[in-house]
Amino acid sequence: MAEDLRLGLNLGYWQRTADDATGLVQAAERLGYDSVWTAEAYGSDAFTPLAWYGAQTSRIKLGTSVAQLSARTPAATAMTAMTLDHLTGGRLLLGVGASGPQVVEGWYGRPFARPLARTREYVEIMRKIWRREEPVTNDGPHYPLPLPGGLGKPLKLITRPLRADIPVYLGAEGPKNVALAAEIAQGWLPLFTFPDKIDTMYGTALAGARPDFDVAAMVMTMVTDDVRAALDGVKMMLTLYIGGMGAKTRNFHADIIGRMGYAEAAERIQALYLSGRKEEAFAAIPDELADGISLVGPPARIRERLKPWRASPVTNLLVMGPRDEETLRTVRDLVLG
Template structure:
């Protein structure tokens, strides 16, 4: 239970030349938001926008939500993280995640095998790089260093990191992956969080977390008098994620919705979406699901629903949606008091 929620801003993907959120980030920093986060899938990368915003700010922390493991060898992510952390005065929060087979195999051309073991090995290598205690080696099997049978030798990072320990967050949806985040990470980045259900779904997985472990939940926030329109906006997003963001036989987003108690609905939504019946897939999403994972409606309603988040294991709200200073201020006032 977190009586004192922290507050961050999740910008999602950088999409186009006009999508420069510098003024939004500056407003968030002025208003006391603790962090700003950017994402990647198979478009913009997560690090470049953070470097852009980091050069224009001085205090707000900078998070990746999330950098995909298969996009870069672990030493490349460690080098990028170290560089950005140095340039921004130690403000980086490094969120990483395994993604799913559709992206890993289809976009990166990498096998999607043993995501838990790969994640553990990946994080171990990054930490060896940052600590700079000795030349980096790893027995593998996923990222052996040096490459067996070749001419390589163990190497040590040339640049001294500003911090030998950069906070690592895991983007995780399954209970085993959440348990891994609690074991080896400084935080967990849940994409879909239903506050009343988190304890039942992940209580055991989170039991091994350290006291300062940060559960930084991404939450769509829409301040409006038109609750119906806000619900429909969340349902449109869920239609895509449940229906099409994953392979037919392996969709982690559909799986998590099932664990929330909507397994039959998730199966039906995916079936309709893949059949091209997207309007029906949209209609099949329960309003209570869309409402449960978001904060929607007039400020008074959002204030009431915030109590559910305060009573949950969530410690940071990463709000998605607000892009103007008055709304950012109103959300700040509700969350931080």
């Protein structure tokens, strides 16, 4: 239980030249937000916007939610993280995740097999690199270093990291992946969180977590008197993720909705979406689900809806949606006040 929640701003994907959120990030820093986060899928990368915002702020932490494993080798991610952490005075929070087979195989052209083992090996290599205790070797099957049979030799990072223990977060949805996060990482980045159900869904997986383990939940947040319109906005997002962000036979987003108790709805939503009946898929999203994973409505309603979040294992709210300083201030007062 975390009565005293931390508060972050999740900007998601950088989409276009006009999408410069510097002013918003600076406002979040002034208002006491603990962190700002960016994402990547198959468009913008997660690190470049953080470097831009980090250069124009001084305190707010900078997180990736998440950098995709298959986009870079462990050494490339470790180098990028070390560089950005140095340039921003030790403010990086490195969120990484395996993504799903549709993106990994379709966009990066890499096999998706054994995501848990790959994640463990990836994180171990990064930490060896940052520690600089000796030239880096790895005998694992996914990222062997040096490459067997070649001319390579073990190497040590040239630059000394500002921090040898850059915090690592895992983006995870399945119980086994969440348990891995609790074992090897400083935090977990759940995409969809139903606070009333998190103990039932992940209590066992989180049982071995360190005392300061950070459960940093992304949550759509809209301050508005039009609750219907706000819930419809959440439902639009859920329609895309449940219906189209994953292969028909392997969609982790649909799976997590099923574990929340909406398996039949998730199956119907995906079937409708993939058959081109997107409006019907949208209509099939239960309002209860959309409301349960979000914080929407006028301030009094959001204040009441915060109670189950405070009673849950969540320690950090990463709000998605606020795009102006007034809304940031209202959310700050509700969560931290």
